[in-house]
Amino acid sequence: xxxxYLSEYPKMHKGMVEIDGLPNFDLVFFHKGNTHLDxxxxxxxxxxxxQICNDYKVLMSDFAYQQVYPKLVEQILMGNDRIVIxxxxxxx
Numbered sequence: 001x002x003x004x005y006l007s008e009y010p011k012m013h014k015g016m017v018e019i020d021g022l023p024n025f026d027l028v029f030f031h032k033g034n035t036h037l038d039x040x041x042x043x044x045x046x047x048x049x050x051q052i053c054n055d056y057k058v059l060m061s062d063f064a065y066q067q068v069y070p071k072l073v074e075q076i077l078m079g080n081d082r083i084v085i086x087x088x089x090x091x092x
Contacts, residue, residue: 002015016029017029017069017076028043030042031045032045033061034046034059035058043085047059047064
């Protein structure tokens with residue numbers, strides 16, 4: 001995955017951002033994608049989501065990745081290697 005992202009984002013990419021310390025999981029990365037078929041359990045970075053035919057899809061993942069990734073790397077390089085992920089989705 002690192003080689004692919006380095007090729008796609010040569011000026012931005014510094015390495016994959018891995019989520020560590022998850023019980024019974026390893027190699028969990030923040031990355032782009034649009035459906036559950038694009039991941040094996042990793043969180044997908046996207047701009048928004050929608051429900052299509054009783055399934056969910058996230059959209060503008062590439063755009064969102066280019067916004068979020070530099071911020072994550074900046075914080076990691078400053079020694080801030082802990083983040084909190086909040087689900088702010090409000091169900092109707």
